[in-house]
Amino acid sequence: MWRRVASLSPLVSRSKSRLLDQVQVANGFNVWQVFSTQVLNPTEGGVSDRRRTPLVTFVLGGPGSGKGTQCTRIVETFGFTHLSAGDLLRKEISSNSENGSMILNTIREGKIVPSEVTVKLIQKAIEASENDRFLIDGFPRSEENRIAYERVIGAEPDIVLFFDCPVEEMVKRVLNRNQGRVDDNIDTVKERLKVFTELNLPVIKYYSEKGKLYKIDATGSEDEIFERVRPVFAVLR
Ligand SMILES: Nc1ncnc2c1ncn2[C@@H]1O[C@H](COP(=O)(O)OP(=O)(O)OP(=O)(O)O)[C@@H](O)[C@H]1O
Ligand SMILES: O=c1ccn([C@@H]2O[C@H](COP(=O)(O)O)[C@@H](O)[C@H]2O)c(=O)[nH]1
Numbered sequence: 001m002w003r004r005v006a007s008l009s010p011l012v013s014r015s016k017s018r019l020l021d022q023v024q025v026a027n028g029f030n031v032w033q034v035f036s037t038q039v040l041n042p043t044e045g046g047v048s049d050r051r052r053t054p055l056v057t058f059v060l061g062g063p064g065s066g067k068g069t070q071c072t073r074i075v076e077t078f079g080f081t082h083l084s085a086g087d088l089l090r091k092e093i094s095s096n097s098e099n100g101s102m103i104l105n106t107i108r109e110g111k112i113v114p115s116e117v118t119v120k121l122i123q124k125a126i127e128a129s130e131n132d133r134f135l136i137d138g139f140p141r142s143e144e145n146r147i148a149y150e151r152v153i154g155a156e157p158d159i160v161l162f163f164d165c166p167v168e169e170m171v172k173r174v175l176n177r178n179q180g181r182v183d184d185n186i187d188t189v190k191e192r193l194k195v196f197t198e199l200n201l202p203v204i205k206y207y208s209e210k211g212k213l214y215k216i217d218a219t220g221s222e223d224e225i226f227e228r229v230r231p232v233f234a235v236l237r
């Protein structure tokens, strides 16, 4: 059951489901507390409406499906902060962190970096930002990633975009990218596609069943694709 952009109901019921999400989280650090300006009024026993919690969109799709390209457009038009999980991991490699060589080897093999490493980087980036709208690009890549994020961050995403692109087009785009990435070669791309099918697709299915998924046809020009993305966010303005 894929949600097409014509139906925008998940956005309308966002704040209600967010409250439920928070109540249902039993343990783990809740990053939303960092942002919350919620004030309990003991005399009235209520919650003031000065509550401000981040709006999170997961941006999913196979290698080369155009996630990063479209995130740039969403940032320009709708003022989100773009957090690419892959970029956060590549930064760890170039800053010579203790996990650097493990991350480099994992990326080179097209496999998935352990959840605790990636979730910590995402959590740090959210906390360091003044913004309250985030695009988390290329994460979660597995059900294990998703569960770790929800445990640590203490909430589900509000929106999930899935860029749906034919395999031949994704391979063509990756091999033409020319940005010096260690994983932009045919062997690693084959492995990434396998990981996408086996581990990413179950996450996409999970959010589809929860009614949070917006499936975007990722073929055509960048402009054409952005016009398919625009209605998802236009109602937020
Ligand atoms: N609609 C499009 N038509 C043709 N090329 C595109 C289109 N969108 C993006 N590209 C190009 O395809 C390549 C891959 O795009 P992009 O980096 O946005 O994909 P991605 O989904 O973020 O990939 P990855 O998961 O590997 O990071 C880039 O060189 C980009 O310029
Ligand atoms: O959550 C994540 C995100 C990325 N990786 C690893 O990085 C590469 C490149 O990711 P891009 O999103 O394509 O930039 C990916 O193939 C994984 O090896 C990860 O492990 N976890």
Ligand SMILES: [Mg+2]
Pocket (backbone or CB within 6 Å): 067, 068, 084, 086, 138
């Ligand atoms: Mg990318």
